[in-house]
Amino acid sequence: MSQGSPLLTLSAIDKSFDIHRVLNSVSFELARGEVHALLGENGAGKSTLMNILIGVYSADAGKLELEGKPLKISKPSDSARQGIGMVHQHFRLVDRLTLTENLLLAADDHPQLKSRAAAREALLSTAKEIGFTLNPDCQVGELSVAEKQRAEICKVLALGARILILDEPTAVLTDSEASSMLAAIRRMAESGRSIILITHKLREVVGFSHRVTIMRRGETVAAGLDTSDLSIEKISSLMMGSSSTSLSPDGINSKKAPGNIQEHGPDLLAISHLNARRDDGAPALTDVSLRVRAGEILGLAGVGGNGQHELTELLSGIRSASSGSVMIDGADALGLSPRQRRKLGLRVIPADRMASALVSDLSIAANLSLTSVVSGRFGRLWLNRRRIQREAQASIEQHEIAGARPSGRMGLLSGGNAQKVLLAREIDSGMKLLLAHSPTRGLDIRASALVHQRLREAAAKGAACLLVSEDVEEIMALSDRICVISAGKIMGELPGDASAADIGRLILGHE
Numbered sequence: 167m168s169q170g171s172p173l174l175t176l177s178a179i180d181k182s183f184d185i186h187r188v189l190n191s192v193s194f195e196l197a198r199g200e201v202h203a204l205l206g207e208n209g210a211g212k213s214t215l216m217n218i219l220i221g222v223y224s225a226d227a228g229k230l231e232l233e234g235k236p237l238k239i240s241k242p243s244d245s246a247r248q249g250i251g252m253v254h255q256h257f258r259l260v261d262r263l264t265l266t267e268n269l270l271l272a273a274d275d276h277p278q279l280k281s282r283a284a285a286r287e288a289l290l291s292t293a294k295e296i297g298f299t300l301n302p303d304c305q306v307g308e309l310s311v312a313e314k315q316r317a318e319i320c321k322v323l324a325l326g327a328r329i330l331i332l333d334e335p336t337a338v339l340t341d342s343e344a345s346s347m348l349a350a351i352r353r354m355a356e357s358g359r360s361i362i363l364i365t366h367k368l369r370e371v372v373g374f375s376h377r378v379t380i381m382r383r384g385e386t387v388a389a390g391l392d393t394s395d396l397s398i399e400k401i402s403s404l405m406m407g408s409s410s411t412s413l414s415p416d417g418i419n420s421k422k423a424p425g426n427i428q429e430h431g432p433d434l435l436a437i438s439h440l441n442a443r444r445d446d447g448a449p450a451l452t453d454v455s456l457r458v459r460a461g462e463i464l465g466l467a468g469v470g471g472n473g474q475h476e477l478t479e480l481l482s483g484i485r486s487a488s489s490g491s492v493m494i495d496g497a498d499a500l501g502l503s504p505r506q507r508r509k510l511g512l513r514v515i516p517a518d519r520m521a522s523a524l525v526s527d528l529s530i531a532a533n534l535s536l537t538s539v540v541s542g543r544f545g546r547l548w549l550n551r552r553r554i555q556r557e558a559q560a561s562i563e564q565h566e567i568a569g570a571r572p573s574g575r576m577g578l579l580s581g582g583n584a585q586k587v588l589l590a591r592e593i594d595s596g597m598k599l600l601l602a603h604s605p606t607r608g609l610d611i612r613a614s615a616l617v618h619q620r621l622r623e624a625a626a627k628g629a630a631c632l633l634v635s636e637d638v639e640e641i642m643a644l645s646d647r648i649c650v651i652s653a654g655k656i657m658g659e660l661p662g663d664a665s666a667a668d669i670g671r672l673i674l675g676h677e
């Protein structure tokens with residue numbers, strides 16, 4: 167990392183939405199060739215600050231400077247012209263096009279990338295430089311999540327980014343994919359680029375970043391600290407205020423709650439010899455049998471892409487099985503709609519909450535009441551809107567959904583607060599079986615701990631919980647029993663106190 171004058175400086179940035187002050191005199195400084203982690207709890211203001219830098223929002227006050235000169239950014243193309251690029255969590259690639267075509271689509275301001283051959287060559291040389299392999303002629307829709315991410319990074323770099331903002335780049339990756347991504351990020355910095363790494367994973371901050379800036383509630387609480395002098399405990403207390411370090415680095419309370427393991431009741435979920443296919447016709451699930459009893463959490467561990475997605479869709483009622491049976495609370499559920507399964511007591515926290523469970527264009531009250539409206543609880547002919555608002559306000563208070571108003575738009579909530587809305591809606595008195603898929607993905611330490619607490623409480627009250635997660639620590643922290651899935655097959659069952667090595671052996675197919 168090069169010393170000397172900073173490459174980029176943001177000083178005393180203010181931003182409000184209506185009367186809500188989101189950034190309060192925030193400062194941030196980036197050096198040439200560094201990986202600079204930007205850290206803060208859900209809702210701290212990280213995305214808003216970065217959106218100001220890339221021209222999506224404009225600041226109400228404050229100053230931006232690039233190489234000591236004022237930087238004027240009023241729209242995204244201004245930041246791109248200055249060599250600032252962002253890779254968002256939801257990739258901006260068109261699935262039906264090849265990677266080369268995606269680059270051409272984004273290359274309006276880049277006459278040197280106008281021909282297909284030039285765009286293709288730019289992608290290949292960028293990939294080679296940072297140690298990625300990619301095929302520029304492959305349709306993006308055929309790529310895995312990790313490949314799409316590499317593709318998006320190459321696209322942004324090929325467009326000339328020298329400052330690269332990465333928004334939680336490892337959130338959707340497996341452990342080994344994440345390690346190679348982090349190593350590539352270091353290589354990008356070594357080649358002179360500057361990286362802003364937004365992450366919730368403190369190990370990535372300490373292990374892979376040169377410096378860290380920490381935000382809390384719209385303010386900078388630590389600016390540009392050298393990570394070589396910092397422990398994970400110190401970072402976590404700076405992030406959350408001093409009261410806070412009973413949580414482990416990734417937000418996982420390492421002990422199961424005392425009394426969590428109780429006398430388990432009857433099977434509320436019984437899956438027998440289930441077979442299903444993927445969208446492309448290949449086998450997704452082969453002869454899967456599982457049962458989850460009242461009062462227990464069954465963890466389903468495995469590397470992502472091994473049938474977990476299809477299993478959750480199938481249990482939710484949005485994918486069909488080729489054979490086998492699924493019983494929910496003793497009733498045959500396979501032929502039932504999602505709504506009928508809900509009546510049996512099934513509640514679902516899907517992996518991609520914004521795509522499959524929440525409606526970002528609707529209000530928070532509408533999202534909280536969505537399922538009750540369908541069931542007629544707020545009236546059959548006319549909706550009792552006042553009651554919907556009143557109950558939403560009570561839910562917001564009870565679940566401490568910061569910055570939320572019943573009439574506020576769902577899509578504007580931060581990730582952690584959006585998950586709280588979903589938990590508030592799904593964990594209700596009618597719940598018997600909770601299916602939670604990667605419930606803490608993208609959440610900060612405190613929000614993750616809250617989700618874990620909710621799962622434990624649900625089990626303690628007698629619900630059966632199926633926790634599907636790629637995060638082995640999460641599985642170990644919460645599960646009473648653990649099953650391992652690989653290539654769509656259940657590889658075996660382990661007790662809740664099994665070690666990561668035991669789980670790893672089953673994932674690899676070794677007894």
Ligand SMILES: Nc1ncnc2c1ncn2[C@@H]1O[C@H](COP(=O)(O)OP(=O)(O)OP(=O)(O)O)[C@@H](O)[C@H]1O
Binds near residue numbers: 213214
């Ligand atoms: N366009 C907007 N209108 C109103 N409020 C907004 C808007 N964008 C963000 N907010 C609010 O600003 C606050 C900061 O949100 P922001 O997304 O910047 O946080 P974050 O630190 O990136 O959180 P996360 O880690 O969950 O992504 C939140 O309370 C959010 O609801």
